Amino acid sequence: MSGDVVDSDLVEGVPRRRIVLASMVGTTIEFYDFYIYATAAVTVFPHLFFPKGDSTTALLASLATFGLAFVARPVGSVVFGHFGDRVGRKATLVGSLLLMGIATFAIGLLPTYAQVGIVAPALLAVLRFSQGLALGGEWSGAALLATETARPGKRGWAAMWPQLGAPFGFLLANGLFLALIFWLGHRTADPDLDGAFxxxxxxxxxxxxxxxVAIGLYVRLRIMETPVFTRAVERGEKVKSPLAQVFRSSWRQLIIGTFVMLATYTMFYIVTTWALSFGTGKRPPEGTGLGFGYVDFLQLQLIAVLFFAGMLPLSGWLADRVGRRRLLLVVTAGIMAYGGLFAPMLGSGDTSYGTMLAFLIIGMTLMGFTFGPMSAVLPELFPTNVRYTGSGISYNVASILGAAVAPFVATWLATQYGVGWVGLYLFVAASLSLIAILVMREGKDTSLDSEPHDHAVR
Incomplete structure (x- = not known):
């Protein structure tokens, strides 16, 4: 056995389609759980889990709990990364899925502020933190499951499959919320707190x-450990403390990987979470939003996310054809240009549905191209014995610098200075990513079985 995988339809006796399904179904469930919180943070939690008062203050408080999960994600990458690099990818992936499922299910059982007072937002914060821990361990494990079992020369394509979990989870979460709103006759503009929804x-x-989660566990329990990890263990490369080792030997890769992901995270949560609150906010002079109905805006987002999903296979194919760096350089330059569209497309105060849809589609198209290669790019930066920890830390620290603060900062900028400043904020984030991509070495032809010293910075 040599190279990254056995060149057949079986990996250690397991069909590749089962491995693909295991990597994709888990991330779909994890992102579904993550996104239903994001949607509820805008439409439900400000009304039910925080004291009555100024609506903007309640929204910002709700978005703060939304961001709490991103603080937890690097912690999750350390905890789950330790076991992923010490025990194996399979067992760790099962653990992360269980934690996310328990935390999300428990949110559905929580009492409200009117019932138990300050205990309600406190419990909400704890469970949101738990969601962050779980997702912090999920993504890197799913990425490694895909990349460490990929055919030679097809790692970008294989790594694309777990990335599909993000748009699929978004569609499931928001589609279900939309169906419930229609079914229960909920009025988002003037919510009835005593209504069924x-x-x-x-x-x-x-x-x-x-x-x-039950479905996901069934699929994941039927896969085997990745052969790349198994061979690293046989060579005696397993380390006692992956966290200490990755900071000692791969700290440059940690920094590069974090900033490579920055623009991706910042853009996605501006185009989804912030755009939802801004698009459905009251028009001037009562507010600073665009005045779209919540249902109408959610329908626009669901259409746009289809472009996100549609671009992912193309991005995986291109990443194998032209290389990761070349693709990401072009796409990141496109994200910088996209930042310049915020003021002309959203700044007039009377943005039409067509303009808003075009704005969202452009953003989600770019998102598909930048997000698709990432589950190949980050693992390729690190040696096998710290790959779970290293890729997870980079991915999730970027979530703090990008996603955690993006909705909050964008809301504040739009309120204080206008929507054009939100575009400038995205431009700056993309500029930092562009620098990191220029420094990053190309990983297309790197063997994931390579020795630790082979994973050097370009």
């Missing part, structure tokens, strides 16, 4: 996650 309907997506 606000009393029990919003809980259904959270409780439904238990069914999805």
């Amino acid at each position: 606000m009393t029990w309907g919003w809980r259904i997506p959270f409780l439904f996650s238990a069914v999805m």
